Amino acid sequence: MDRREFIVTTLTVGGGFALALAFPGSQVEGAVNAAKIPDKPWESLVGNADTEINPWLVVAPDDTVTIRVAQSEMGQQTFTSWSKMICEELECDWSKVRAEYASVNRHFRENKVYRRMATNASGAVRISREYLQQAGASARERLMAAAAGEWGVPRSELAVKDGIITHTPTGRKLRYGQVAQKAAAIKLPAEPKIKTPDQFTLMNKPTPFLETPLRVDGSVMYGMDVRLPGMLYAAAKASPVFLGKVKKYDATAVKNRPGVHSVVEFGGQNIEAGVAVVADSYWHAKTALDLLPIEWDDGAHGEDTSEKFLRMAHAALDEPGAQVLVKKGDPEAALKGAAKVVEAVYDVPYLDHAFMEPMNCTAQVTANRVDVWVGTQRPEEALLDAARITGVPQDNVYIHNCFIGGGFGRRNQNDDVRQAVAIAKQLDRPVKVVWSREETMRHGYYRPMRVARFRAGLGPDGNPVAWINRVIGIDQNPPADMRWRISSSTFTCGRRMFLPEFGLRWAGRRTSFIWKVLWMNWPMRPGKTPTTTGARYSTATAISRARRPG
Amino acid sequence: MLSLRINGKTYSVDVERETPLLWVIRDTIGLTGTKYGCGMGLCGACTVHVNGKAVRACSQPVSQAAGKDVTTIEGLSPNAQHPLQIAWREGDVPECGYCQPGQIMAAAALLAKNSKPGDADITREVTNLCRCGTYPRIRQAIHRAAELAAKS
Numbered sequence: 001m002d003r004r005e006f007i008v009t010t011l012t013v014g015g016g017f018a019l020a021l022a023f024p025g026s027q028v029e030g031a032v033n034a035a036k037i038p039d040k041p042w043e044s045l046v047g048n049a050d051t052e053i054n055p056w057l058v059v060a061p062d063d064t065v066t067i068r069v070a071q072s073e074m075g076q077q078t079f080t081s082w083s084k085m086i087c088e089e090l091e092c093d094w095s096k097v098r099a100e101y102a103s104v105n106r107h108f109r110e111n112k113v114y115r116r117m118a119t120n121a122s123g124a125v126r127i128s129r130e131y132l133q134q135a136g137a138s139a140r141e142r143l144m145a146a147a148a149g150e151w152g153v154p155r156s157e158l159a160v161k162d163g164i165i166t167h168t169p170t171g172r173k174l175r176y177g178q179v180a181q182k183a184a185a186i187k188l189p190a191e192p193k194i195k196t197p198d199q200f201t202l203m204n205k206p207t208p209f210l211e212t213p214l215r216v217d218g219s220v221m222y223g224m225d226v227r228l229p230g231m232l233y234a235a236a237k238a239s240p241v242f243l244g245k246v247k248k249y250d251a252t253a254v255k256n257r258p259g260v261h262s263v264v265e266f267g268g269q270n271i272e273a274g275v276a277v278v279a280d281s282y283w284h285a286k287t288a289l290d291l292l293p294i295e296w297d298d299g300a301h302g303e304d305t306s307e308k309f310l311r312m313a314h315a316a317l318d319e320p321g322a323q324v325l326v327k328k329g330d331p332e333a334a335l336k337g338a339a340k341v342v343e344a345v346y347d348v349p350y351l352d353h354a355f356m357e358p359m360n361c362t363a364q365v366t367a368n369r370v371d372v373w374v375g376t377q378r379p380e381e382a383l384l385d386a387a388r389i390t391g392v393p394q395d396n397v398y399i400h401n402c403f404i405g406g407g408f409g410r411r412n413q414n415d416d417v418r419q420a421v422a423i424a425k426q427l428d429r430p431v432k433v434v435w436s437r438e439e440t441m442r443h444g445y446y447r448p449m450r451v452a453r454f455r456a457g458l459g460p461d462g463n464p465v466a467w468i469n470r471v472i473g474i475d476q477n478p479p480a481d482m483r484w485r486i487s488s489s490t491f492t493c494g495r496r497m498f499l500p501e502f503g504l505r506w507a508g509r510r511t512s513f514i515w516k517v518l519w520m521n522w523p524m525r526p527g528k529t530p531t532t533t534g535a536r537y538s539t540a541t542a543i544s545r546a547r548r549p550g
Numbered sequence: 551m552l553s554l555r556i557n558g559k560t561y562s563v564d565v566e567r568e569t570p571l572l573w574v575i576r577d578t579i580g581l582t583g584t585k586y587g588c589g590m591g592l593c594g595a596c597t598v599h600v601n602g603k604a605v606r607a608c609s610q611p612v613s614q615a616a617g618k619d620v621t622t623i624e625g626l627s628p629n630a631q632h633p634l635q636i637a638w639r640e641g642d643v644p645e646c647g648y649c650q651p652g653q654i655m656a657a658a659a660l661l662a663k664n665s666k667p668g669d670a671d672i673t674r675e676v677t678n679l680c681r682c683g684t685y686p687r688i689r690q691a692i693h694r695a696a697e698l699a700a701k702s
Contacts, residue, residue, distance in 0.1 A: 075646030215647035217630035218583015218623035225582035283573040356648040405648025
């Protein structure tokens with residue numbers, strides 16, 4: 001349609017303007033509002049008449065294809081990428097594709113049918129592409145076999161495009177929706193081969209994200225947006241010092257505040273001890289929690305501060321005894337002979353993931369069933385944790401994954417889930433536990449602090465002849481009891497970004513310090529001088545460059 | 551009891567006068583498109599319009615909105631056809647999307663008073679945070695929306 005036909009209405013409201021423009025029937029906009037993803041992402045779009053071809057995909061009588069997404073969506077557009085990886089092989093009509101979360105509960109009941117639901121390690125595409133293509137190809141071949149059976153012709157005489165199967169010699173046609181039920185019962189003698197990248201026709205083309213329409217009108221629900229009948233709200237405060245304990249608190253001080261339902265203590269295995277106020281709204285819960293007198297036992301870590309760790313790390317730059325992890329040539333000698341020596345020390349602090357959606361989790365615990373609504377990167381562990389904490393059998397635990405307002409690895413931990421389940425266990429109604437922004441920051445799983453010194457010797461032509469690098473990380477202070485708290489992300493970062501054997505050394509050590517040192521002579525190649533400047537990621541960048549052979 | 555007009559509908563709400571508008575919109579009325587991000591008016595995820603002006607609802611007592619017209623992302627346009635929403639879809643602006651309702655509402659207030667904002671205007675007026683870093687696409691989409699609105 002012509003853009004000039006746009007209807008413009010301007011609503012005058014009070015002293016200002018709200019500009020409201022309507023663009024009816026715009027071409028680009030065709031069917032943007034059709035439900036491609038449920039706005040409550042944990043709900044299913046699949047109807048009774050639809051046929052599941054395999055756990056990854058369902059075909060409706062009208063040829064609509066529903067893809068089951070077994071990765072969490074936190075901004076990577078996983079619903080789109082998973083749909084494309086499957087439909088690349090399925091050869092269905094892309095405009096009729098929609099997507100929904102796979103069931104975590106089913107995943108466990110059916111022997112981990114979705115293979116890997118943990119959404120981390122940048123793996124949603126990288127790790128799953130081949131088996132998703134396989135699922136799509138397999139479904140396609142079963143649909144084709146069903147059509148071939150219907151006509152009594154060999155598979156080789158059939159072609160398919162956009163979900164329409166054609167018997168090439170006669171021109172007869174069948175749609176996927178017409179053969180889905182038969183296809184579901186077919187077993188293939190052998191799995192079909194999947195396409196190689198040069199054969200892609202869908203994955204190699206940009207397509208609008210399935211997720212976007214839900215995100216521009218406020219309709220999609222994040223964990224924070226979950227609302228259930230009879231739901232209570234809880235504001236939680238965990239020990240401000242890692243692994244501290246609740247000494248005492250005075251519930252009577254807040255129990256008459258408006259809307260307050262109860263005050264609940266929580267703790268247990270891998271749950272930072274703390275107290276939550278439960279009320280009829282988050283605001284009532286939060287304002288009461290702010291007034292609740294709580295005394296903490298800080299435990300062993302009461303004196304630990306980031307500043308102290310940073311000072312210790314800087315001091316360690318010159319201490320002897322650092323482990324040599326890589327050494328190539330004789331960098332010290334080369335440094336001595338260099339025309340010029342440049343030195344720089346960088347430090348990076350502990351960093352919170354600082355996503356936009358504060359931590360939250362909604363849970364309902366009854367004697368024989370647990371339901372958890374949460375945006376989590378590890379729904380499998382969330383289910384196992386909820387089962388363990390409540391004693392309810394795994395088969396009766398349901399994780400309803402939500403859209404996630406930023407994960408960045410932080411939402412791998414499920415500490416929000418464990419805490420919420422521990423709180424919900426004490427209530428007879430569903431409860432949404434919300435951490436304030438302050439609480440979310442205070443109880444992050446931080447990117448580890450690092451101090452690194454770079455020394456480079458430059459030759460007469462200005463190119464480096466030696467590079468000596470010492471990296472200090474304080475990952476554990478002191479022993480393994482902080483491992484689950486600070487160090488899980490440290491471990492991953494260390495192993496991935498620094499050196500492969502890092503994990504082994506770290507796990508075996510019980511000192512406060514982890515020493516990592518990298519020595520090497522940079523190979524003299526014009527145009528390949530490494531960039532070691534830039535503050536925040538210089539250490540990791542420099543080292544990953546250095547480790548590249550040649 | 552306070553009377554609130556949100557997206558053209560009148561609501562009677564039984565809340566304390568100092569309750570932030572955000573929590574009345576989200577918990578009492580149940581419109582969850584307006585997000586909680588920081589609770590201190592810093593991130594802008596809770597941006598709504600009060601009488602057409604962009605307001606950070608987490609830091610605004612509900613009593614100050616009584617008797618005024620409040621617009622949330624759900625009420626920005628019928629069928630999500632505001633030029634900004636169209637431009638947002640065209641450009642696939644959001645990543646995780648959590649901040650985007652606030653971004654759109656801040657941009658809508660800007661467009662309402664300045665139909666062709668320059669980069670400097672956007673920088674000054676749309677100060678919402680986005681952890682995914684969609685800022686360049688947000689900026690492009692605002693320019694595109696201004697263009698769409700001008701052509702209409």
